[in-house]
Amino acid sequence: MTSPAARSERDHAPLRDAVATLLPRLTAFSRDLYDHPELGYREFRSVEAFAARLEAAGIAIERGTGGIPTAFTAQLGTRASGPQVAITAEYDALPGVGHGCGHNVIAASSLGAFLALAPLFEARDGADPLPGGVTLVGTPAEEGGGGKELLIQAGAFDAYDAAVMVHPSGRDVAAGPLSAKRQVVATFRGRTAHAAANPHLGRNALDGAVTAYQAIAQLRQHIPTTDRVHGVFLEAGTRPNIVPERAVLEFFLRSPEIDSLLALSERVEAVFHGAALTAGVGVDVVWDAEPIYLPHRLNAPLAERYAANLAGRREVPTRREDTAAVGSSDIGNVSHVLPTIQPFVAIGDPDIPGHSRERADSTLTPDGERAIADSAFGVAATALDVLTDDALREAAWADFHAQGDPVRVGDLVPLAPWPTFPEPVG
Structure with missing residues (x-):
């Protein structure tokens, strides 16, 4: 043998x-x-x-x-x-x-x-x-x-x-x-109005998205150096003279462990809801339209x-x-x-x-x-x-x-x- x-x-x-x-x-x-x-x-x-x-x-x-x-x-x-x-x-x-x-x-x-x-x-x-x-x-x-x-x-x-x-x-x-990776899309929902004539009647979804983007940039200072959060604007309004009623962000989150990825996810979702509250708009947060990578x-x-x-x-x-x-x-x-x-x-x-x-x-x-x-x-x-x-x-x-x-x-x-x-x- x-x-x-x-x-x-x-x-x-x-x-x-x-x-x-x-x-x-x-x-x-x-x-x-x-x-x-x-x-x-x-x-x-x-x-x-x-x-x-x-x-x-x-x-x-x-x-x-x-x-x-x-x-x-x-x-x-x-x-x-x-x-x-x-x-x-x-x-x-x-x-x-x-x-x-x-x-x-x-x-x-x-x-x-x-x-x-x-x-x-x-x-x-x-x-x-x-x-x-x-x-x-x-x-x-x-x-x-x-x-x-x-x-x-x-x-x-x-x-x-x-x-x-x-x-x-x-x-x-x-x-x-x-690293583990997951995807999230946040859709901010506001109300249109004429941006010059009556902006007070609108609710600016883009403001909510911009606030969220900036807050996540601040969050990066306070997460482990092994974690990553990076994103883009998918939608940001249509014309400057219309208060944007819709703005969309997409982010990828990465972390070397499953548990730390899930913990990071909770912090990012809190940012989206806080930004929406600040701007007086709504937000829909959808996780994992594509599969999580472990x-x-x-x-x-x-x-x-x-x-x-x-x-x-x-x-x-x-x-x-x-x-x-x-x-x-x-x-x-x-x-x-x-x-x-x-x-x-x-x-x-x-x-x-x-x-x-x-x-x-x-x-x-x-x-x-x-x-x-x-x-x-x-x-x-x-x-x-x-x-x-x-x-x-x-x-x-x-x-x-x-x-x-x-x-x-x-x-x-x-x-x-x-x-x-x-x-x-x-």
Whole structure:
């Protein structure tokens, strides 16, 4: 009987070879997504691009997973028995900046890892096929819309032992923190009047919104430095000579822990009601029109194995003590239902801002190509280890449960309504 450690070492070599062979196709795939960016829940072309690569390899794709038109799954091995790993892929872009978060690299590396693993599920050279199964899970609308949360609600992440993907960044780290995030919209309601002839008969909704915006700016002085509150005016009146009867604010709130996010929410809602009272207007406060994003529950055993697998290709610290949780992702929601890692892979200058055209362009550089290769191998090798190493699976689950019970968003707040999904164009 071959030991898990010996089998893992033996099987990593074909993964390296497979990724090297796949790399030209993966970089072309990444550029194709870069050239055709699509917003959340509109990624119809991107899904078909995945389908073309999978079907060319003889692998079937299931579109519309969980009732979400631009979600998909593809399967290696069997879901009926044995260990199970989900390799997640993101592929939505940002308005105005395209793939400024590098989701084209995520898509290419996840696809590459999945295709590199495919031959190992067949008997070869006297070796048994890999046990269990690996599922490529296409998760739309990470940048807004919470595709992974909707897939969780639909049961698409049930009965896996691990989930893994890699995200571009300015620095390498195997376990990087992510903040919880929620959304709130405050609609201030006043009364119109002629702003010059009889302003005393009006009630200015914009005054209420401006007061709220300024009060939240003051609130920022008295919240933990790890928290974030940032917002915009969606509506602010129509004409200067009409007292505005309607003004709308939208804010995102972030905090590194669930409890602190809920506490911050209470303080922000109090600001809205206080501002409305000051201006003599009404206010309607609506939370979570989009799903809450939970903080990332880090998994040390999986992160350490990923870092070890990349030794010799790039130096990946397991943790960076100087890295604060500021960004958010719906991968955090997955991490609260099963052991999950989302390592970060460095591309280009570490000072390139996220969500920028410069970040998008960096994915097309030789550094971006190297990131695809290293990430695809790291994901594939770590997935293989989860399938073949009983001790790793046990350690990953022990670490998960040591941080608490599984958490689902519906246990914390009312669930956001499911969106009305766009139809394909043309």
